[in-house]
Amino acid sequence: MSDTLRDQLLGLGxxxxxxxxxxxxxxxxxxxxxxxxxxxxxxxxxxxxxxxDGQRPARDGDARRGPPGKGRPxxxxxxxxxxxxxxxxxxxxxxIDLAKAYAIRAQKEKDDxxxxxxxxxxxxxxxxxxxxxxxxxxxxxxxxxxxxxxxxHFNYGGKIKRIYVTADxxxxxxxxxxxxxxxxxxxxxxxxxxxxxxxxIFAPSVALxxxxxxxxxxxxxADPAYQVxxxxxx
Numbered sequence: 001m002s003d004t005l006r007d008q009l010l011g012l013g014x015x016x017x018x019x020x021x022x023x024x025x026x027x028x029x030x031x032x033x034x035x036x037x038x039x040x041x042x043x044x045x046x047x048x049x050x051x052x053d054g055q056r057p058a059r060d061g062d063a064r065r066g067p068p069g070k071g072r073p074x075x076x077x078x079x080x081x082x083x084x085x086x087x088x089x090x091x092x093x094x095x096i097d098l099a100k101a102y103a104i105r106a107q108k109e110k111d112d113x114x115x116x117x118x119x120x121x122x123x124x125x126x127x128x129x130x131x132x133x134x135x136x137x138x139x140x141x142x143x144x145x146x147x148x149x150x151x152x153h154f155n156y157g158g159k160i161k162r163i164y165v166t167a168d169x170x171x172x173x174x175x176x177x178x179x180x181x182x183x184x185x186x187x188x189x190x191x192x193x194x195x196x197x198x199x200x201i202f203a204p205s206v207a208l209x210x211x212x213x214x215x216x217x218x219x220x221x222a223d224p225a226y227q228v229x230x231x232x233x234x
Contacts, residue, residue, distance in 0.1 A: 130202035134183065137197055143178065143189040145169065154180065154208040161207065163187045173210060180208035 148164040152173060155161075163180055165173060169189060172178045179195035181188045182205050190198070199206050 156207045176212045182207040
């Protein structure tokens, strides 16, 4: 519009159109509003990392508090924290001595059991060897008579036992010239010499040895007239 036409319109009462106000967003330099020229964006904290998925973003107070377990100055834990409850109180001298005494007694009991078991096994071994020697000694030495009818009773192992002998064998047995051995549950009549050898090898095998000089009351079954009925249960 030329200046003449503009002047004419103003003379007729028309007003000129107001100029549009300049908004902050319409700035030509493209800088954000209310931001001083040349300002830099705030720098990120040194060592800061973006939070991982599912992780709570760090706050300002977290940096001041520090890592977990180091809330106290210098990172020292609270008294008793991180310690075994049973180790909190030192053991006294009396407790230590008592524990040592218990340990010594337990070890001694263990050693005694081991020694007792060793002796038991050794005794069993010697017993087997002695019985084996006794079996060799008694081969062909038995004087038992299948036709003997006289029962000679005697005490052996806390029980009344018997062996059948003849009249002559009974006299020789009561005179100490013969004796009775126990071999594998069987009672064997042998001479006094064999009885001595058997006693030297395995003494428990001697079932009856008569001392002719001993009082009669020591062996009441030595009397030939003394007979125990066969149907009597002892």
